[in-house]
Amino acid sequence: MFLLGDEAVAQGAIDAGISGCYAYPGTPSTEIMEYVQASKTAQEGGIIREWSANEKTAMEAALGMSYGGKRAMVCMKHVGLNVAADPFINATITGVNGGLLVVVADDPSMHSSQNEQDSRYYGKFAQIPVLEPSSQQEAYNMVRVGFELSEKYGVPVLVRLVTRISHSRAAVVPEKPDRRKELKLPQNLKQFVLLPSIAKGRYRKLLSSQHVFEEDAAESAFNQLILSENATKGVVACGLAYNYMMENFPEGDFPFHMLKLSHYPVPEQLIRAIYERSEELVVLEEGYPFLEDVLVGLPAKDKPVHGRLDGTLPRDGELNPYLVGKALGLPLEEPRGIPAVTVPRPPTFCPGCGHVDVYKALNVAMEEYGPGRVFSDIGCYTLGALPPYNAINSCVDMGASVTMAVGAADAGLVPSVAVIGDSTFTHSGMTGLLDAVNKKSPVTVIISDNDATAMTGGQIPAGLGKIEQICLGLGVEKEHVRTIIPLRKNYGENVEVMKEEIKYKGVSVIVARRECVRILADRKKKAKAGSEK
């Protein structure tokens, strides 16, 4: 099979006999769920595989399936784990019944993200095993092993991917599938009740497992220590960085001691072994200087440790074979430069996109108040920040447009406006709208509803066809829930509706609904293909 890293994870999970895959889309993790959704085996086996409203609901549903004794996987991008952090950390205290695998795809270099946080820290924070594949095959195998570890120790296991493994294809050889599990309640029906009296005991159990997690890591086939006869330098290569190192020594003839590290917690025994044999260490890791930080802080450190902290490697951004080769002191030729004429070509709105009509009208409706009052969110509509629109002043985390507008109105910025997509609204905007309603904030929330989670490829959004009802249910006054169609021919009318609602000194919602042009085109294409058959 020729699979993306994401697809290898999905195939691994299907073969591990999962009964449910739970996820909210987010680059670079989206293709995991998409693969499970498209899989015939998954369909025939009745594997649950619908998108969740957000990462927290996905994590909790997966935990519920684990409670039922079945294997569950939950997938998200790195920032999604911030949203799901509460159930994630607490699931390490409840422990699991059926195996629970948490797959998180980091995005170093921020190709499609707001930050480049390193999920290994979450793994350490949660005090559970973390697996970090260096190849698509390893990704497949790690999912199988991850479920075994999860059930063996009764804790969730974290798999950390990065963009270049998620979105790169290579050959993967699958193994014999496991059977799916039967429904089976936890032996102790109070295991999942985290009252302090129970939680304390559960937490001690987690703590007492720490040394076995580490022993497992020390013996793991995913970690590999190679000590050479007369090397003086030691290299620790974590996850994908191992490939970048090997790329510089394709015949395997590297003149170093080498520790390939892909299974955490950091096994002290292996670290000590390479440290003692080396006169200096170079740490290669994708993301933050997670391991380097540990080594630099060793109490009896008497040897230099090089990496991202001492400038041997850049402090931010992803690694590549060239940077790694340089860090290892190889004489590499300077690559060619990029000619100065090569201007960037940033992403743009698709021709005919409804978000454009929203911004054209909004910019005019806001003219009388001056700039700096429009809070927005994450999705295709964030492109409204760029010229020629320059229409929005924030994009922070999913749902923040609504609540930041509320806070800004509290600070005296009246009127304040929020622009949010439909999927983002049901992800995390609804609760903020309830806050606004309860305090009668003078804010206008424009829900730019394209009937899709477009930015990540057009997944079906959780609130499809329910947006107005949700707003009414949260208590927005009926006269101030307005629906418009963002088309050029309605421009004048839309400006008027916006002006009216922005003037209103309470909560108003404008639902600007028109289907995403891409989804529409795809639908037409499919219909045409269907009618031809």
Add this chain to the structure above:
Amino acid sequence: MKTDIVLAGVGGQGILSIAAAIGLAAVKENLYIKQSEIHGMSQKGGEVYSHLRLSDKPVYSDMIPLGQGDLILSVEPLESLRYLPFLKKEGWLVTNSKGYLNIPDYPEIETLVKEIEKIPNHLLVDADRIAREAGSLKAANMVMLGAAAPFIQVSEENLEDAIRTLFARKGEEVVEKNVKAFRAGMKEAGEVS
């Protein structure tokens, strides 16, 4: 034997189809392959690229090391320049000469051509014209694959077979248009180089 290829273009120009065709052909020749793709943010009319690595030995890095690429195959001239740091000294730059003008500050095409001509091994192909003559402007990507075929170490027969497999779903007519475009591209490369 190895061929490291950077595929470049603008979102929607079909570089992943080129990658898929080369990938299929390489599988037939039992080569090791790694292919990294761009998904997400930059797909929307922005710059897109894919790294395709073929070798008779296992491939480690998913990304081509800087300065070691054998070929830049670009469906757009401005995009062809963006990945020059990946091209090795004797590497080939094969690009469509027709620009995709969706940004206000798109450089003069003469300036781009001048930069492209600075690369000793370059091939400029009017893929849009050739594709139109071959019957489908949409197949400009396959013209470019044809033009680059001599620099990719898989056989032309296997590439053509791969195109047939790839488009089979879309019917005989689409297959033939794409094969015709591929052959026209190959002919162009033969005449120029």
